[in-house]
Amino acid sequence: MTLLHVRSSISEMPPYVAGKPPVATPGVTRYKLSSNENPYPPLPGVVAAVDQAVRDSNRYPDVGNAELYAALAECLSVPTANLAVAAGSAAIIYDLLSSVCEPGDNVVYPWPSFEAYPIAVLAADARSEQVPLTADGCHDLGAMAARIDDRTRAVILCTPNNPTGAALTHTEVLGFIDSVPAHVLVILDEAYAEFVRMDDPVDGIAIATARTNVAVARTFSKAYGLAGLRVGYAYAPTEIAAALRAVAVPFGVSLPAQAAAVASLQLRSELLERVDALVVERLRVVGGLAEIGWDVGDPQGNFVWLRFPDAAAAAAFVAEAGEIGLSVRPLAGTGVRVSIGETEANTRLLDLAARMIPAPTAPKE
Template identity: 65%
Template sequence: MSSPQPRANIADIPPYVPGKPPTVRPGMTSYKLSSNENPYPPLPGVIEAVQAAVGQMNRYPDMGSTALYDALARELDVPVGDLSVATGSVGLIYQLVQAFCDPGDEVVFAWRSFEAYPIAVTAAGARTVQVPLLPDARHDLDAMAAAITDRTRIVLVCTPNNPTGPAVTRAELDAFLAQVPPHVLVVVDEAYLEFVRMADPVDGLATYRTHENVVLTRTFSKAYGLAGFRVGYAVAPAPVAAALRAVSLPFGVSTVAQTAAIASLERRAELLERVDALVAERTRVVDGLRERGWDVPEAQGNFVWFELGERTADFALAADELGIVVRPFAGEGARVTVGEPEANNRLLQLAASFPRRAAPL
């Protein structure tokens, strides 16, 4: 007997592996360092704004996200027509592929990078073109430019790169864009924008203003600490932003998410103080790891990357024994969020005891 069958490409979609919650250990506080979450609670005033919004849960959200669009337009000094909001920046990636790719079209991105990329591309019936990172875990932008064909519709540039950490410079991005055909959409994924501290950082807004094929994707999940509410936004030339809005899920961004995002934008100065504190912790962690002999890549997000190969599972298990849960990528390495100072101390403790290299056979 025949039965309903999904499209053939559905079986090819790789699963998304979320960060595990911490293991409960009696007498020990455990920490989740597996999902790049902000360890700070919501900013003062945000909970109160959300609580007021909860009283409207019997009503649909503002489908046009009018107040949020207006707040973003003021904050970024861009036209409302150049914005699109969605359920996190990952929602925008899905919408971009849906709006710009026919089945069989190609999407180029570095690998390893954000694991939702191949999921979104494969779900749309498009083809992934994965370009290996450089030995220092950075994007190989020249190789990515060379990988563009007449079937390429989108190129994804994750900066800082999740999960490895390095960010693209403005000069590198400008040189890359000069090689990209104007009909190919370049998505600059800036989920960790607020954590970047480097010479010649990408100026996403300036880049979008001078290129008709550039879209920025950003999120309130990381620096703003609204991961549980799922709200992100894109900045793009008006025709691109309109295409994103056209394929967006009706009422996708909830009332409380819109309210929390607006309240957080109003408290940006306090937010940046917290980001500075996390960056200081990141510096302490990276310096401590290098003092212990670890050659970790440049860290420009709120996480660090350990290239461990076949020892990745052992590293994750050893971390769990110390009360910290990390995000392992089987056979490749582990990403560890910069969290509370005590959690970071335990990571440095692990780094001191775990062998930096595999024992010789």
């Protein structure tokens, strides 16, 4: 038996459960709709940049990420001093919390939301203050503000929220920040920002530019289709951005990831055309679900959230999806998150949803 000490909070960490790939079914094309991945492969120009970077993989990447910082600064029209990069937006959130939290501090965030939040909080030796969503899957901003106390060091807003898809408005976020003490960092997790099509959308960069206690976390995993390369970035006050760069794992963003991100920013308009196509598919899926009796609200990410009356009904839906070659993501007991994928996959989802009636959604409170 080892006598080495492991921090006690480690045993409290819930495991991060990734979306499972579909089970092989003879004669059936399989589709993975469980991880909110972009179904489109990287553009040829991005693939060429990665290919060249792989050829140089005997060398370390630029530890300062200079080319990527320059590309981000130009794309966002912001100073490089306000930027930090890491291996995905999840790593950004881990580093943000590690930078501002002391042992015993707490972090307020909505729940259910991104499953990495409670892990990141414990990794920072802090305590979670989870605030239940409203009945329609939205942030309860009033309840979140009420949970802030003198040990709160950060508040996370996930917009659009993963897994429910509900998004906050710019006006709502500004009003909430006005209620937050100036020493509390407000983290805007905008992993799905490019998919938002609603009135008064949140502009996290503008908010973080105008406020002194706001940081934005974004990723290349979703809209840009680089989930397998792991690269994300933060825009934050200069002292917070400097702290992020200080705590970041050296060479944490690989050479291929840096090259892919830079190339993607150069091809941004072409990539966002693909986002537009996915939004069109999202509208088709949401409209189709509504026609057959489902209420999925107005999702603004690249996924929909299906609510069930109980865990058994949700499990039955997941099992039936597997039988037709779809992997979907059960979460929070009575909900199933389904990514917007290839056209055929989305059509299969609609067919399955029609067969699963009459137990589509839980009644609203």
